[in-house]
Amino acid sequence: MKRFNIRILSFFLTISFFLTCSFSILAQEKRNDTKNYDFTKNWKFGGGLGLGFGSGYTDIMIAPSAIYQFTPYVSAGIGLQGSYIKSKDRGYYYNAIKEYDSWIYGGSLIVLSNPIPQLQLSAELEQLRVNNSYTYKDLTKRDDNFWNTALFLGIGYVNGPVTIGIRYNVLYREKDMVYGSGFMPFVRMYF
Template identity: 50%
Template sequence: MKKNHFSIVFKSFLMILTLLFSSGIIGQQKYYIPQKQNDFWNHVQFGGGLGLSFGSGYTDISILPSAIYNINPIVSVGVGAQIGYISSKNEYSSWLYGGSLIGLVNPIPEIQLSAELEQINVSTDYKYFGQPRFSDTFWNTALYLGAGYRAGNVTIGIRYDVLHDDNKSIYGEAFMPFVRVYF
């Protein structure tokens, strides 16, 4: 019976060791469960422009930040903002602010086609020999279609306002050159 008792104790001891080590082995095993990572910000680029122009009695200051989301290497969409101040001594001073929706297409890496819908609020104080004469506030809408040469993050090109009206548009010409930089 002692031999049988020893056999039962030994088998029980082995069973307990097996359970202890097997749970330890399972506890140490790492399972890889793939999870979809949010890589939204890896596709976002920030950029925009700064404009400064000074002359004989003339001042033009503009800040134009923008951000685009690269849907793929060919298509990007984004938004932009604009704030500006323009003044011509003894004639007028204007504050401009607004925003834009941007669409970019790169059919080949060196060529960039663009469409930009811009809505700008213009508030102008007209002067007569330095004295306020009257004020005018209105919204200006522009739809720019453009094309440019792209090298890395910089695009240089020209755009055309298809909604340009010589009597209503805030810019004197429908064609405008541009330099676009995104980081």
């Protein structure tokens, strides 16, 4: 499994490096006219919202982000994320848990590369603080608080301001209990 992760990471990093270098060289050919340069026109804002409700289950997530478009091919930015999950009597750990609460918050750095207008490659480094609280059927309580780091490498199809794709967390470990899988689909919007 570790060998597979290293191969994927090496592939994406190599492709991203060559694309970034080649687009930087292309960007050098443009004339630098600082007199008419508008710094604000290259910023894009977006993010995600998530809501999930069910019988004894609530999941609310908000994740705003901003990127700066350096060239038509490369952009980078930052993001924030906050989420709250509450679950009651859902059968975790063989029905031992009566209630589960989780607050997750943190930030991320993101780099996007568009080698062609319809294709987007991404790398996102995410650092989250996870605060889990468990109440067991015998009414004992336990808190589990930790930091989780994720490095997502992704590929997506771009249509206007929307990108739909899949990303893989190369640092994924099942025992972290933050994400259910290393692979995650995504929808990304920037305006």
